[in-house]
Amino acid sequence: MPISNAVVGRLAPSPTGAQHLGNARTYLVAWLAARSRGGRLILRIEDIDSPRVKPWARQQALDDLRWLGLDWDEGPDVGGPHGPYVQTQRVPHYEQALQRLVELDLAYPCDCTRKDIEAAASAPHQGHEGPVYPGTCAAWRPGDALPQAGTFCWRYRTSDRELAFDDPVAGTQRANPARDLGDFPLTRKSGEAAYQLAVVVDDAAMGVTEAVRGDDLIPSTFRQLELFAALELTPPRFIHVPLVCGPDGRRLAKRHGDSRLDHYRQAGVQPERIIGWAAASLGLAERPEPIAASELVETFALDRIRTERVIVQPNLFG
Ligand code: GLU
Numbered sequence: 001m002p003i004s005n006a007v008v009g010r011l012a013p014s015p016t017g018a019q020h021l022g023n024a025r026t027y028l029v030a031w032l033a034a035r036s037r038g039g040r041l042i043l044r045i046e047d048i049d050s051p052r053v054k055p056w057a058r059q060q061a062l063d064d065l066r067w068l069g070l071d072w073d074e075g076p077d078v079g080g081p082h083g084p085y086v087q088t089q090r091v092p093h094y095e096q097a098l099q100r101l102v103e104l105d106l107a108y109p110c111d112c113t114r115k116d117i118e119a120a121a122s123a124p125h126q127g128h129e130g131p132v133y134p135g136t137c138a139a140w141r142p143g144d145a146l147p148q149a150g151t152f153c154w155r156y157r158t159s160d161r162e163l164a165f166d167d168p169v170a171g172t173q174r175a176n177p178a179r180d181l182g183d184f185p186l187t188r189k190s191g192e193a194a195y196q197l198a199v200v201v202d203d204a205a206m207g208v209t210e211a212v213r214g215d216d217l218i219p220s221t222f223r224q225l226e227l228f229a230a231l232e233l234t235p236p237r238f239i240h241v242p243l244v245c246g247p248d249g250r251r252l253a254k255r256h257g258d259s260r261l262d263h264y265r266q267a268g269v270q271p272e273r274i275i276g277w278a279a280a281s282l283g284l285a286e287r288p289e290p291i292a293a294s295e296l297v298e299t300f301a302l303d304r305i306r307t308e309r310v311i312v313q314p315n316l317f318g
Pocket residue numbers: 012013014046199211212213217
């Protein structure tokens with residue numbers, strides 16, 4: 001296999017809970033996409049969502065990934081030139097980017113509550129993910145007074161233009177950020193960076209060329225493309241994999257039964273069974289027979305990935 005330094009992928013678990021089957025399937029694609037082209041992988045812990053972060057979940061995510069047979073070249077446990085690899089340790093990077101966006105008049109302080117937004121957003125203005133921000137605070141300009149610290153978030157001023165990107169799995173995606181998504185938070189009211197800002201700053205700083213993730217994040221990709229452009233950073237290629245759903249067609253969750261990887265690990269399920277199921281559900285193997293992730297590297301191709309949502313039955317692995 002030709003060794004290329006060109007492809008840099010990432011595994012980016014959020015330690016907000018246990019990793020489950022759906023995560024495993026997406027990580028497998030991210031890992032194969034990089035490894036099949038001799039690329040490198042970065043493991044990054046996305047722990048800025050502090051109210052929901054669980055202290056035990058970080059190590060468990062690393063253990064789950066290794067148990068699945070997935071590895072990485074840089075990360076909090078192995079080090080590397082782009083560290084730290086834990087978002088809560090990267091705060092100065094996010095602050096610098098935020099400052100730049102404020103200077104560019106692309107961010108404004110917003111002290112609206114969720115209720116304010118729901119009340120002000122008119123029905124025709126529903127976006128893909130709840131109400132589009134109605135622009136209540138958007139008149140602020142650099143130099144204007146700031147609301148009291150702790151009472152406002154910084155919000156990004158989205159642009160009113162058509163954006164498109166070619167996703168090799170999900171196909172061409174289009175949206176107008178201002179119309180379809182609305183101005184979005186760059187920080188929380190506590191000042192902590194929000195996911196959109198942190199992920200853009202990190203992907204750029206870590207030289208990530210390919211971001212593989214669940215297709216529930218397609219709307220976020222447009223927000224992130226806005227930020228990459230504003231900060232004059234190069235975006236990775238975005239690849240969105242269909243989510244795994246329960247028998248009711250809804251995103252795999254606790255109510256569908258225990259699909260935590262840790263649960264299977266403790267129960268003595270062989271990781272090759274999980275990989276075999278994931279590979280078959282992705283269209284990378286004919287049947288869900290046990291197989292090691294490493295055995296899938298040679299035949300992997302993004303254009304083999306099935307684009308239908310996958311339904312799993314509870315207790316698939318007993
Ligand atoms: N940390 C996110 C998650 O676990 C992934 C974010 C991303 O891939 O951009 O869902």
